Each structure stands twice: as structure tokens, then as C-alpha cells.
Amino acid sequence: MSLLDYFRSSKPNSASLAKERLQILVAHERASRNQPSYLPELQQELLAVIRKYVNVSQDAITVHFDQDGNQETLELNIVLPEDR
């Protein structure tokens, strides 16, 4: 799934407007495929930072990692509870 498709599909509609969402997208365009990827580790640290701001359980967070050639993308989708 391309970044463009991602944002097209996540466009808010009337049913979703009342909910609070946080989406984080990391795109890493690497100069070479031979370097190790640091996105999985970065993901853990990003989640730790986000948890300082929003009180969410692990199952409210959807993570998607994608690799296509030298381009890596990491998507974090967080839906916050409405009754906070």
C-alpha cells in the first residue's frame, strides 16, 4: 500500500469525526539496502513517547511495516477511547 493510498483510505468521514485518532507515519528512503533497518527499534521508542501523552492500551494501536525496495514505511494508528 502506498503512502497516498493510506491517506486516501484514512480520510475522515462523518462517522469517524467524533473519535480521536493519532496517526504516525515514518517513511525512510535509504541510500542503500545494505544498511540494517532501525525502524523496528524506532517504533518501540515512538510508542513509548506517545504513551506519555495518550493513555492507550496496546490493542488500540495498529502497527504496519512495509518495505518496497529502498523505501521503508512504518504506520502507527491509534484510536483513542471516546469516554476518557
Next chain:
Amino acid sequence: MSLLDYFRSSKPNSASLAKERLQILVAHERASRNQPSYLPELQQELLAVIRKYVNVSQDAITVHFDQDGNQETLELNIVLPEDR
């Protein structure tokens, strides 16, 4: 600038393919405008985390913050030096 425009304009071309880039996009869809925004603080913490992985100077990082109704977006663009 919408999220879509952002990714359209940042589509890699032949001249940019050799460079290493890291792009981070945070979209916060808020349930209410009355809450304080935590994105500016979150931005500082995200940059601190990223600096653990990539050795970049402050001027290699472009930050763009946008607010449109209940939707806030934060873009971090990092171009890494080629001669690392």
C-alpha cells in the same frame, strides 16, 4: 498543504534517489478543539528519539505544523548527508 499534496510533492525522482531521507508525519484528529495540543511537545521528543538513530544537525531538519479545524498535522523532514 494537505497530507496528499505533501506526499505527491515528495515523490522521489531520479535526482533524489541516492539521498537518504527520513520523513515523519503525525496526524492528530481531535474529538474537540478545546483540548490543548500536545503536538509541539511531542515533536521535541520525536526529534530526540530520531537523533539517537541518525546523526543530523538541526538545519537538516524541516518541521511543518498545520492546523485545520480539528485536524492537526506535524511533518518532520530529515535529509541525511551523503558523505556519512
